[in-house]
Amino acid sequence: MKHKGDARIDFSDVLLTGFRQAVLDTRKAVDRLQEKHTHRGILGISMGVIISCLAAEIDGRFQSVVYLLGGGDPANMLWDSKNLMVRFYK
Numbered sequence: 001m002k003h004k005g006d007a008r009i010d011f012s013d014v015l016l017t018g019f020r021q022a023v024l025d026t027r028k029a030v031d032r033l034q035e036k037h038t039h040r041g042i043l044g045i046s047m048g049v050i051i052s053c054l055a056a057e058i059d060g061r062f063q064s065v066v067y068l069l070g071g072g073d074p075a076n077m078l079w080d081s082k083n084l085m086v087r088f089y090k
Contacts (some may be wrong), residue, residue, distance in 0.1 A: 011038050026055040
């Protein structure tokens with residue numbers, strides 16, 4: 001949490017909103033792909049593993065699911081990140 005004066009700012013909602021939107025975007029893409037393709041798969045790398053894992057669990061239309069370099073600790077990845085945009089949300 002960040003402190004702004006006496007108030008605490010909790011950015012966990014921002015992270016949750018980002019994950020939720022990524023899954024919604026993935027499902028929207030599947031809606032479009034299923035019109036032309038009968039076999040659908042999803043592949044996630046790094047943070048994409050978290051998104052693809054959520055999307056595959058929520059949306060049962062994937063016949064193939066591949067996770068590469070997944071795992072880690074999202075909370076610590078965000079907390080220790082040197083990326084400017086990630087630091088903005090900390």
